[in-house]
Amino acid sequence: MVDAGDGVRWLQLTAPRGGPDDLSVLVTRAAPAIGATEIVIYLADYAQDRLVPLLGAGLVRDALPVETSLAGRAFTSLDVQRAVDDADRMWVPLLVGCERMGVLEIVSPAAADPELEAPAREFAVSVAQLLVNRRPYGDVIERLRRRLPMQVAAEIVWGLLPPLTFATDEVMVTAILEPCYDVGGDVFDYALNGDVLSVGLFDTCGHGIKASTLASLVVNTYRNARRCGLDLADTASSIDKWVRSEHPGLFATALLAELDRTTGRLRMINAGHPGALLLRDGKVIRELPGPTALPLGIGHLSRRRPEVHEENLHPGDRILGYTDGITDARSADGDRFGVNRLVDFVNRALNDQLATPETMRRLVRAVVEHQDGELQDDATALFLEWRPRRSPLAHLSDLAAVGPSAVRPQQWSPTPPG
Known part of the structure; x- marks a missing residue:
């Protein structure tokens, strides 16, 4: 079974010696620790309608729409998503506590294996924490999240x-x-x-x-x-x-x-x-x-x-x-x-x-x-x-709304204006 521990520890020890611009490269270097060949950070823009890649190490990706992509579904549902037509790719929510930051795209031959989900989530938590911790030391994350001045x-x-x-x-x-x-x-x-x-x-x-x-x-x-x-x-x-x-x-x-x-x-x-x-x-x-x-x-x-x-x-x-x-x-x-x-x-x-x-x-x-x-x-x-x-x-x-109960109160209806 894959253990994310070594990759997480390496990131936590290495990231403080670099700036926010280095995070993408460091995450890519740590990818083999969870059996991945590539890991890409996607951050939600301020409007939360696009996921924008934080790229490095020669990777090329386009921004993805929240509404119509598997990455967006991972962001909105907080569930890991896997591509049906690409067994080597999965998207994992980036969360700090309950704060949604974006998603990780993980490319791995084992992406379809359910046993990869737990270490992938553990790795994503570490990346999200590093994004929060390193963000104040540069502007790359802020610039990335902005579609307009x-x-x-x-x-x-x-x-x-x-x-x-x-x-x-x-x-x-x-x-x-x-x-x-x-x-x-x-x-x-x-x-x-x-x-x-x-x-x-x-x-x-x-x-x-x-x-x-x-x-x-x-x-x-x-x-x-x-x-x-x-x-x-x-x-x-x-x-x-x-x-x-x-x-x-x-x-x-x-x-x-x-x-x-x-x-x-x-x-x-x-x-x-x-x-x-x-x-x-x-x-x-x-x-x-x-x-x-x-x-x-x-x-x-x-x-x-x-x-x-x-x-x-x-x-x-x-x-x-x-x-x-x-x-x-x-x-x-x-x-x-x-x-x-x-x-x-x-x-x-x-x-x-x-x-x-x-x-x-x-x-x-x-x-x-x-x-x-x-x-x-x-x-x-x-x-x-x-x-x-x-x-x-x-x-x-409980991030999901409370479900229907056996007893429902009468629905409140506001008084029409005027």
């Missing part, structure tokens, strides 16, 4: 964001941001401290560099308040104060949440933001209360302290937060994407048991297509899920 506003925002997906045995958070190259005001952040997962989703007013600099202030003030141990209400007040001080006349809407991963207790402040949706047993059942506070930056217009809404989640419950760029998206004839279409899309995705990150990717693609590829505003969505501990590997199998 990135505007400064987008550069600021992407530099602020944590990984798009994070999961433990008990919680998952995953988000998506569009457009990729000219974003401005939408930003999110999260952190797990002990048993509390803190999540912030923000939509700053305006566009371009002014919006992104305001977003930078907002998310860093949020982090500072969190790291100083402030509670949710004081965190909202701190952000409100700094926005008013440094950007008078501007504001940001926000969802600020804390989820206790042991009890399922959710605490949330909605500062002028669209209401988050509660999903249970594969259905959207209702909208959570909001707003419970004024947008951050104009809180001084009210004497009330920001109100915290509390919710006891059931195992498997999800919270979907989104910015108004999702629901306000309009087609060429003026038809809004709207809450009804959002709810319908999410319900279908859950019933199809799509992986949660894949649900988010497809949601943003649907919003973009609704506007014929021309977004009028940033479109950001974030899923927060609570699933009590079951097994050490639950977070891998």
Whole structure:
């Protein structure tokens, strides 16, 4: 049986002595350790619609579409894929925890052998970790992921964001941001401290560099308040104060949440933001209360302290937060994407048991297509899920949506506007 251990150890010891540009060559040199003749790294571009090869050592490959290729199927399904007409080739997802980075193409005479799958996955995990660790030391990975020049506003925002997906045995958070190259005001952040997962989703007013600099202030003030141990209400007040001080006349809407991963207790402040949706047993059942506070930056217009809404989640419950760029998206004839279409899309995705990150990717693609590829505003969505501990590997199998249960609550239907 193939053992990836030697190749993994060699990579871990050798890669720190080189730069990000050397990773492709090093991976190719390590290929014989798992019985492969070639190994090629493919990274997902920012829009997550192409897989782009990181090439070296004389290899030649083209970018592959996520929607219509076996490599793309490995990326979206998180399953190893093998070509029916090419028994020597397989594609393995590149994952850091639950963060999807791309895929590995492995060319090996044993590609059709099921026993190669485990060492191939082990090798892919090592490569993914090296990509994350070496990325800050050069620009090759960033350049590769960009199909277009990135505007400064987008550069600021992407530099602020944590990984798009994070999961433990008990919680998952995953988000998506569009457009990729000219974003401005939408930003999110999260952190797990002990048993509390803190999540912030923000939509700053305006566009371009002014919006992104305001977003930078907002998310860093949020982090500072969190790291100083402030509670949710004081965190909202701190952000409100700094926005008013440094950007008078501007504001940001926000969802600020804390989820206790042991009890399922959710605490949330909605500062002028669209209401988050509660999903249970594969259905959207209702909208959570909001707003419970004024947008951050104009809180001084009210004497009330920001109100915290509390919710006891059931195992498997999800919270979907989104910015108004999702629901306000309009087609060429003026038809809004709207809450009804959002709810319908999410319900279908859950019933199809799509992986949660894949649900988010497809949601943003649907919003973009609704506007014929021309977004009028940033479109950001974030899923927060609570699933009590079951097994050490639950977070891998549970990337797929929770399946239908024997008892389904009545499906929630939003009130039509007007």
